[in-house]
Amino acid sequence: MATLATRLTRSWGLEHPVVSAPMAFAGGGLLAAAVSRGGGLGLIGGGYGDATWLEEQFAAAQGSRIGVGFITWSLRKSPSLLTDILKHRPAAVMLSFGDPRPFVAEIRAAGARLICQCQDMAHVMDAADVRADAVVAQGAEAGGHGALRGAITFVPEAADYLESHAPDTLLLAAGGIADGRGLAAALMLGADGALVGTRLWASKEALVHARHHQAILETDGDGTIRTRAPDIARQIPWPKGFTARVRRNAFTDRWHGREDELERNASAEGARYRKGFAEGDPENTGVWFGEAAGLIRSIEPAADIVARMVADARACLDQERIRK
Numbered sequence: 001m002a003t004l005a006t007r008l009t010r011s012w013g014l015e016h017p018v019v020s021a022p023m024a025f026a027g028g029g030l031l032a033a034a035v036s037r038g039g040g041l042g043l044i045g046g047g048y049g050d051a052t053w054l055e056e057q058f059a060a061a062q063g064s065r066i067g068v069g070f071i072t073w074s075l076r077k078s079p080s081l082l083t084d085i086l087k088h089r090p091a092a093v094m095l096s097f098g099d100p101r102p103f104v105a106e107i108r109a110a111g112a113r114l115i116c117q118c119q120d121m122a123h124v125m126d127a128a129d130v131r132a133d134a135v136v137a138q139g140a141e142a143g144g145h146g147a148l149r150g151a152i153t154f155v156p157e158a159a160d161y162l163e164s165h166a167p168d169t170l171l172l173a174a175g176g177i178a179d180g181r182g183l184a185a186a187l188m189l190g191a192d193g194a195l196v197g198t199r200l201w202a203s204k205e206a207l208v209h210a211r212h213h214q215a216i217l218e219t220d221g222d223g224t225i226r227t228r229a230p231d232i233a234r235q236i237p238w239p240k241g242f243t244a245r246v247r248r249n250a251f252t253d254r255w256h257g258r259e260d261e262l263e264r265n266a267s268a269e270g271a272r273y274r275k276g277f278a279e280g281d282p283e284n285t286g287v288w289f290g291e292a293a294g295l296i297r298s299i300e301p302a303a304d305i306v307a308r309m310v311a312d313a314r315a316c317l318d319q320e321r322i323r324k
């Protein structure tokens, strides 16, 4: 099996410099365990914090060495969730979308590594300030929630900042990394590894409806949009500055740009949205994936995806694959 040693693999004891994104609803214990068993580090998506679901997912991971991620602004509303989850001794806790400070001491005291996902340089500065073990520089290509920076400038800018202000903090790149080329590019931009969401959403172990899996195979990289529409329909109060990248479909065509009207109709639309989501409707609900859709041609076991990504990145780096 090809390997790729980086600061991340060496200091966290991983075979591969690949971490699976803690995807709300889609990233359960089976996916996290498959990624960890495949040599990376799998993270369960703590999402908006359903304690029963989280317990089930840790049980499904059957003791594999995994971590968990939380939406920080949501966790502030029910901080006991973190206390409960730390009893499972996760290898790492990722915080994203909010100030990490209220949770840093508790995570450290439990012996878990702290990963802070960042969408702009101000977030990177906050993460460096709390001496996060790893920063994720998330580009706007990413599936799910995020913001505006493009990964190709954000990752090296974050790398430069961390090198001078927090040299022990590792850097992961996120947003659009779906194959060996993306992983190799992330390392060239100064990252120590990659946080991968969309590509692993399209895996056998992800908790994704078969019809939504079919939809990603039929969508190219132009077929997604950043929008507030799913959050308005679901009545989830996301802070300003963050939008969701989802598949462009009948739902987003209808409501993107008509947010005020959607807000007025949110209870009826929310019910439709949830029904569509449960049924795997590819059109009348949020279908959560990023621009990497255009690079995905099959739904495969997560460990195979990770192994191929690493082998292809290794080949890219060895051969200095530049078209002549």
Ligand SMILES: Cc1cc2nc3c(=O)[nH]c(=O)nc-3n(C[C@H](O)[C@H](O)[C@H](O)COP(=O)(O)O)c2cc1C
Pocket: 021, 022, 023, 024, 026, 045, 046, 047, 069, 070, 071, 095, 096, 117, 138, 141, 142, 143, 144, 145, 174, 175, 176, 177, 195, 196, 197, 198, 199, 201, 288, 289, 290, 291, 292
């Ligand atoms: C379906 C889905 C759900 C996501 N949910 C979360 C989440 O709950 N918390 C979080 O920090 N990030 C979440 N993200 C964003 C990921 O952490 C990550 O930044 C992103 O997937 C990386 O870009 P990629 O999708 O192009 O690989 C989600 C992404 C996807 C695709």
